[in-house]
Amino acid sequence: MMLAPIDRLSLLSSAQADALRARLVEVAYDERAIARGESIAPGLFDALRLPLVHDALSLDDAPASDLALLFAYMGRVSLERFERALTPALSALALELGLVTRGDDGSVASPFLLMPFMGLWIISDPLSQDGDAVMGPGPTTHELARLLPARTPRSVLDVGCGAGTFALLAADRGSAEAVGVDINPRAVELARINARLNGLSAEFLAGDLFAPVEGRRFDLVISQPPFVARAPEVDAAVFLHGGTYGDELALSLIARCPRVLLPTGRALMLLDAPVRPGAPLHLRLREALGDAPVDVAVFSTPGMSPDLMAVGYTARSLESLEGYAATVRRYRHHLRALGVTEFSHAIVLLLPPGGRFSISLPVRSLSALDGEAIERWCDAIDLASRDPDTLLAATVRPAPGLVFAEERATPDRSVEPTWRVRSERGVAVSRELSEASWALLEAIATQETVAGAVEVYAELCGASAEDVREQVLGFVREHLAKGLLAWERGGASG
Incomplete structure (x- = not known):
């Protein structure tokens, strides 16, 4: 399918944008409207579930459902229902700008997506489009x-910004310098x-990766780089492809990222990556970065299987079952030839100045992470890198989102329990604990400082504080890095 022209959309005035935005708020075309569609046959690929979504939304009388059908799920609505949702004047404006088109039967459809996102509305191309979508x-x-x-x-750079989502989100949240770059002029x-x-002010520049912002530096660089393997002789959406x-x-x-980061800046990226035996992602990143003074952390969870990856990314732009069957086989053969048997779904965090570590942390789910959890982990890593005296004076606690449990296979209390920690949110993963680890965590949780925990643990072990000091410090450093412990900055050394 050919991409819809955007020249008329560029004629949208600020006053018209204000009126359209106000109407979208009034009819509650927000993420709750999209959630209604997403609740229908969740987990299935859109090609399988969209007919059911279209049917359910068309039977709902809410104006927001009509807009979701039209702008989120590529359906058609009658002109009457469209005018009711947007008002006749704004409906006429949408037709004039090419945001919607009229069919021979008088109904309207949109060649664009118009998606609500965290208080914003973002126009983009459907993923079924090819080329420069x-x-x-x-x-x-x-x-x-x-x-x-x-x-x-203060300053945010969105690399490969697409429709500008993250730069606009940064501008909406008050960043003084919100910049997006993309190689695609569209x-x-x-x-x-x-x-x-x-109604936001942000800067958008065309060019490859960091070329448009050469010489500038930012507090935060954020990106969702294309990460789909490119199979030979497969025509699919090029904006998804990240290489062989x-x-x-x-x-x-990522290798070029340090040159645009301020000394206290960070980079945050999301991607799916093939699991390569003997070459974990965090070490591949370290190799790509060379001697750049940044720390590397990868928070990962299992990604799609190669079979699902092949199905998901070859079905997007193919209309015939016969064509899809041939293409999905070629894509799957490509992954098999590369020896790819699994993918990881990963968040990559770069922290300058550094060079202290490259670490990979498996997490239960990326949905268990949020900005607070990442900030807490960064603080923990900072403390873990400090000298022994600073660490001993610090207040450390089990990280939020953990549940500790003693488990027995029988109610008989004479049976030795198994000690476990279960992670419900945050960086730490669920795991079994040794009796010694349980006792040490209890000491850490109840003492004002790590030094106090050393004293308590030494008494439990029948040893001197000097005898267990290095063991406790090593335990604290390790579990600060793994997210099981957090630095309570308001404590003794905070």
């Missing part, structure tokens, strides 16, 4: 947005249209 917010965008710092950075133009639609394996573009982006 521009991506807007999706499920992974929400995952990454949850990880943004609670304190709004993306830059749509991002500028979205800035006007949302899928992670080459992301590695190139």
